[in-house]
Amino acid sequence: MNKAATIWEVFIQSKNGLAHKHVGNVHAEDKEMALQNARDLYTRRNEGSCIWVVKSEHIVSSVPEDSESFFDPANDKVYRHPTFYKMPDGAKHI
């Protein structure tokens, strides 16, 4: 494998119904190799029921310079948080 092997981001779903969670990345030359490498590296201890691999170049990320304009405006808008409601006793995972 040459040094310029593609990097793939790996997402593992730990149980049916749960969201896939980012766990890391692998080097691979093609889809099948990426999936197998991800399986070998990240599911050795029964971590998952499903794996997604996505070429890193296909991930679009915000950049640190944007963080002020992206995230700061939410700071003073406390009414966006549902903290003014009383939580019913029976409700979980909210």
Place this chain on the structure above:
Amino acid sequence: MLDLEKYILRIADSALIISHRLSEWCSKGPTLEEDIALSNISLDLLGQANSLLEYCASINGKISADDLAFRRNGKEFYNFQICELENGHFGDTIIRQFLFDSYTLLFFQKLSQSKDETLSAIATKSIKEIKYHLRHSSNWVIRLGDGTSLSKEKIQNSLNNFWKFTGEFFEMDELDKKMAECKIGVDLYKLKNEWDNIINATFEKAKIQRPDDCVMITGSKKGVHTEHLEKILSKMQYLPRAYPDAKW
């Protein structure tokens, strides 16, 4: 030694010796990912060998699985000779593994129907692992065969070199016939067609040539081996032989 013990040893030894070969890749793989993949496969095979040796030891009653792995001499090992051949370059290892995986998958599928419940259970458990091993090795055969002109040439040469060691897969001596007749063992003749189909399909995708039939190497069922087995054993058995009471 009972017939059944010897029959189990044949299956166990192939898994043990090829597992040891693969373990030699640990820390030397072409990439970190592949290093871990080969080590994983090696560990699966060691697990299979362990289950089989434990079973053999339990039938024997006088010796342990460790004794069987670490206290036998080369002539008492019955692994296919292809399992003991040197790793060579990555393509060599892949071809050796592909030929072995494709055969053992078929073998264990038949063995899972064995009248012997323990053998059947070990086979059933192993099939899942071997399916993954075969997926790994056959994908690499295709990737290298259908890769660059250099990778194609190398993998074709590897295949040509290993080919004469595949005859042992389908050899049946008196013990094999006896075990197959009493429905404990596998009729190896019946595996050949299916094996041909699997490997031919992969060679076609990999755009490499199946070698012409040639005189096949034989002997492992009688404990005859290449010079490489002794070298493996001297490393693999060194510690338990030098420090018989060592615990870890």
